[in-house]
Amino acid sequence: MSQDRPAAINFFKGHPSFRLLPxxxxxxxxxxxxxxxxxxxxxxxxxxxxxxxxxxxxxxxxxxxxxxxxxxxxxxxxxxxxxxxxxxxxxxxxxxxxxxxxxxxxxxxxxxxxxxxxxxxxxxxxxxxxxxxxxxxxxxxxxxxxxxxxxxxxxxxxxxxxxxxxxxxxxxxxxxxxxxxxxxxxxxxxxxxxxxxxxxxxxxxxxxxxxxxxxxxxxxxxxxxxxxxxxxxxxxxxxxxxxxxxxxxxxxxxxxxxxxxxxxxxxxxxxxxxxxxxxxxxxxxxxxxxxxxxxxxxxxxxxxxxxxxxxxxxxxxxxxxxxxxxxxxxHKVLNNLRAVYRERSSALYDAVKTYLPEGTHMEPLHGGYFAWVTLPQGYNAKVIGEELQKQYSVVLANGSNFEVIGDTRNWGQRSVRLSISFLEAEEIVKGVKLWGCVCKAFAKRNDLNF
CATH class of the missing domain: 3.40.640.10 (Type I PLP-dependent aspartate aminotransferase-like (Major domain))
Structure with a gap:
């Protein structure tokens, strides 16, 4: 698990930014x-x-x-x-x-x-x-x-x-x-x-x-x-x-x-x-x-x-x-969280559409903390995530973390979970952009469309 691993940008953390704590x-x-x-x-x-x-x-x-x-x-x-x-x-x-x-x-x-x-x-x-x-x-x-x-x-x-x-x-x-x-x-x-x-x-x-x-x-x-x-x-x-x-x-x-x-x-x-x-x-x-x-x-x-x-x-x-x-x-605390998370969710969706490979799937966020992002066929989300962390200190939550023990679906091959609760909008955009750079390099090495 990488939730608490030191990182410049950590998409794994599922709790509010410290500035949002009331x-x-x-x-x-x-x-x-x-x-x-x-x-x-x-x-x-x-x-x-x-x-x-x-x-x-x-x-x-x-x-x-x-x-x-x-x-x-x-x-x-x-x-x-x-x-x-x-x-x-x-x-x-x-x-x-x-x-x-x-x-x-x-x-x-x-x-x-x-x-x-x-x-x-x-x-x-x-x-x-x-x-x-x-x-x-x-x-x-x-x-x-x-x-x-x-x-x-x-x-x-x-x-x-x-x-x-x-x-x-x-x-x-x-x-x-x-x-x-x-x-x-x-x-x-x-x-x-x-x-x-x-x-x-x-x-x-x-x-x-x-x-x-x-x-x-x-x-x-x-x-x-x-x-x-x-x-x-x-x-x-x-x-x-x-x-x-x-x-x-x-x-x-x-x-x-x-x-x-x-x-x-x-x-x-x-x-x-x-x-x-x-x-x-x-x-x-x-x-x-x-x-x-x-x-x-x-x-x-x-x-x-x-x-x-x-x-x-x-x-x-x-x-x-x-x-x-x-x-x-x-009530005020809750509505403030909704306002901040709404901004972050929009920033995340736009960044994924802008910087990740064509054919990457992500539904718009309507609420909650998390987006589930699936890369196109041929991409290896786990390998890309490891390279992203090593090169840029950006941590993703690989899909392998979200399996049911004993009855797995290989979620880690192409999918990751991204949290909007901890990172500011500009950090979200920066992290996704760097992720896109690693995806692009992976595509080039493996003769994939980007």
Whole structure:
């Protein structure tokens, strides 16, 4: 991995430029939160003092503020829309990466085979493999292809699910659940037979956004096969097409669509939104949340052993973010990020079209951090990237980093991921221009069109 390798220009880094980090706004929110000797919620067991152990699910007032933000200011649901969230549907956590692992540990059981298989959309976020391996899914991960145009290979997914169902037909593995059942607790965990990981909006690394039809069909398949869809909803509010004078309105999340069409109040649902404020405010806050269809799965996640031991893991930071949502400073931070990233995304697209070989493929960025660039046939993206780094100290994220372990697609041969979050527009243009110089030299040596 080259994310932290010293470089003059690093397209691998997937976090905001330091100048975009809202130190002043965070400091003011922390002062507003911590300066009073007492707050009216300090002794409330559902909220608690910001510097003490939090409640298991996280502060109720913060969960309410997040719901208000999502329901009314971003997704803008009608008051009668069943997609609207409630505080009890949320479990606060320490960010999306920890969120994924806690979901896998608390709702799947790969080690015994009760959860039979994990599916990961490819190309995928380059560190997600570790979470699945940590949760026992080594050699149990199947890649499902993005098809472009907001579609994924749903047919291939269902074929594989059908094969697995036939393979395990008649098995009785219900005793496996006793391994994770605490006899002192009055409830039993919901463990899913299958799990699928995806980033439905402005995906990392491809930038793809799934269509409504794709989302609905995926939910239907999940219900049919007792599969949990683990959706990383981390980029969807970073839209660059909508006006900047108000917050962007993202497409409905999978959890919203699942809730709208789920009429069973006792259901755990088949989707979970794994959301974070790392991309919307600052990653160092390490604060995010799970949102489930009803309160049942969110509550289950809040009752994990590590969580109940110390309460919600980001008590103070969650309240800092809650304060920023209440005083609207978070809105200003988010819209500033959108404005800067919009400029950078345009600079990147124009530079790719200007300096890279004819036939290079890149879709315009509509949101998120990343562009997926594929060089023409005959070019070797990995070799070119190594030469680019050696000659000019420009680092690209080669496509080989975004494979699903054990089910690869050779993404590194021609594709790379470029991030717009860390580099300024002029650095982006300079880096792509230098990349083009190396591509041109490679073309000349290998008798390719440029």
């Amino acid at each position: 130190g002043k706004e965070v400091a003011l929110a922390a002062e507003e939160l911590l300066t009073p000797t007492r707050r009216d919620f300090d002794d409330d067991t559902k909220n608690r003092h910001p510097l003490t152990y939090g409640s298991d699910e996280g502060a109720l007032w913060v969960r309410q503020v997040i719901c208000d933000f999502n329901n009314d200011e971003t997704f803008r649901f009608a008051t009668t829309d069943k997609a609207r969230s409630k505080p009890e549907f949320l479990n606060l956590n320490s960010g999306a990466s920890y969120g994924v692992l806690s979901i896998l540990l608390e709702s799947t059981l790969a080690h015994t085979g009760y959860t039979r298989q994990a599916f990961v959309i490819t190309p995928t976020y380059f560190l997600i493999n570790d979470c699945f391996i940590d949760a026992g899914f080594s050699n149990k991960i199947t890649a499902i292809d993005e098809l472009g145009g907001g579609e994924i290979d749903l047919e291939g997914l269902e074929i594989k699910l059908s094969e697995l169902e036939e393979e395990h037909k008649g098995e009785d593995d219900s005793t496996d659940l006793q391994l994770i059942s605490n006899p002192l607790k009055p409830y039993h965990k919901k463990i899913y037979r299958y799990v699928l990981y995806c980033i439905p909006t402005y995906a990392n690394p491809s930038g793809e956004t799934y269509t409504l039809e794709t989302r609905q069909k995926l939910i239907e398949i999940a219900r049919k096969y007792d599969m949990l869809i683990l959706a990383d909803d981390v980029y969807d509010m970073l839209n660059y097409d909508q006006p900047l004078n108000r917050l962007a309105q993202p497409p409905k999340r999978l959890v919203h669509l699942d809730r709208e069409t789920n009429n069973d109040p006792e259901s755990f649902g088949n989707t979970i939104s794994n959301a974070t404020f790392s991309k919307l405010i600052a990653p160092g806050l390490r604060f995010g949340y799970h949102e489930s269809v009803t309160q049942k799965l969110a509550y289950q996640l809040s009752q994990g052993g590590a969580n109940t031991s110390g309460g919600t893991p980001s008590q103070m930071n969650s309240m800092i973010v809650g304060t920023m949502l209440k005083n609207k400073s978070a």
